Structures are given as C-alpha cells and as structure tokens.
Amino acid sequence: xxxxxxxxxxxxxxxxxxxxxxxxxxxxxxxxxxxxxxxxxxxxxxxxxxxxxxxxxxxxxxxxxxxxxxxxxxxxxxxxxxxxxxxxxxxxxxxxxxxxxxxxxxxxxxxxxxxxxxxxxxxxxxxxxxxxxxxxxxxxxxxxxxxxxxxx
Numbered sequence: 001x002x003x004x005x006x007x008x009x010x011x012x013x014x015x016x017x018x019x020x021x022x023x024x025x026x027x028x029x030x031x032x033x034x035x036x037x038x039x040x041x042x043x044x045x046x047x048x049x050x051x052x053x054x055x056x057x058x059x060x061x062x063x064x065x066x067x068x069x070x071x072x073x074x075x076x077x078x079x080x081x082x083x084x085x086x087x088x089x090x091x092x093x094x095x096x097x098x099x100x101x102x103x104x105x106x107x108x109x110x111x112x113x114x115x116x117x118x119x120x121x122x123x124x125x126x127x128x129x130x131x132x133x134x135x136x137x138x139x140x141x142x143x144x145x146x147x148x149x150x151x152x
Contacts, residue, residue: 032097032098032099032100032143033098033099033142033143034098034143035089035092035093035096035098035140035141035143036140036143036144036145036146037085037086037089038145038146039139039140039144039145039146040085040088040089040092040140041080041082041085041089042146043136043139043140043146044092044136044137044140045080045085045088047133047136047137048062048070048088049078049079050133052125054123055122055123055125056122058070058109058122058125061121061122066121068091068092068094068095069091070088070091071084071085071087071088092105095108096140096141097141098141098142098143099141099142099143100141101138101141101142103141105137105141106134106137106138106141108120109122109123109124109125109126110124110125110126110129110134111124111126111127111128112124113127114126114127114128114129115129
C-alpha cells in the first residue's frame with residue numbers, strides 16, 4: 001500500500017512539473033532579459049556625461065574616433081533628444097549581451113583588479129563593482145526596467 005501511494009505521489013509530482021518544463025523548453029536556459037530603453041535613457045545615459053576626477057567624460061571620446069559612437073548633442077543643448085537617445089541605445093546594444101556580466105560595457109571601463117578586462121583606451125573609470133555607476137550599468141544589462149526601479 002505504501003509503495004502504491006508513493007508511486008502515485010511521485011507520478012503526480014512529475015506530471016505537475018511538465019507545464020513549466022514545456023513552457024521553458026526541456027533543458028533550455030531561461031531567456032535573456034531584454035534591454036529597457038526608458039531605463040537606458042533616464043539612468044544609463046547620464047553616466048556618459050558624468051565628470052569623474054582624473055578622467056574625461058565618456059562622451060568626450062565616444063562621439064568620434066572610437067568604434068562605439070554616441071550621438072553628439074544637438075547645437076545649444078546638453079542632453080540628448082529621443083531620436084538621439086534611441087541611436088545611443090542601438091549603439092550600446094552592440095557591446096551588451098543582455099543578462100551577461102561579461103558585456104564589454106561592463107568590463108572595459110572597470111579596473112582589472114575589480115574584474116574588468118585589460119582594454120579601454122579611456123582608462124578605468126571604476127575601481128570597484130560596488131561603484132554606483134557600475135551598478136546602474138549592471139542593472140540595465142541584467143534586465144532592470146525603469147518601472148521596476150521606480151517601485152523600489
């Protein structure tokens with residue numbers, strides 16, 4: 001009797017997990033998060049214009065002369081309009097693997113001692129993964145959205 005009961009419970013548990021496995025795909029990793037444009041526009045873009053002691057602003061080099069290009073500001077402005085922000089977003093998607101902490105955007109400007117890679121002609125802007133700006137970039141890369149961040 002106990003064997004039949006245990007077999008019935010095991011069968012029920014196995015069947016109850018089938019919808020979740022089927023929805024995800026057997027043996028498939030969860031889908032990578034998408035990159036949120038509003039979070040990028042309001043939280044990430046300001047990092048590109050921020051002044052850091054001993055460093056040029058990201059925008060100083062990345063509007064010309066580098067493979068990763070940010071849009072220059074329109075004449076007489078000090079911020080990007082929606083069209084320029086969308087172009088910046090599209091440019092950044094080339095150096096970001098959604099969900100991956102190995103994205104170039106995270107590794108290039110991060111000090112090697114903190115887990116960054118050796119390459120970034122503009123220097124290492126962050127010496128620690130605890131830096132608030134680096135944390136903001138990480139949040140965006142890992143799928144944080146403006147809506148979710150506003151609820152905190």
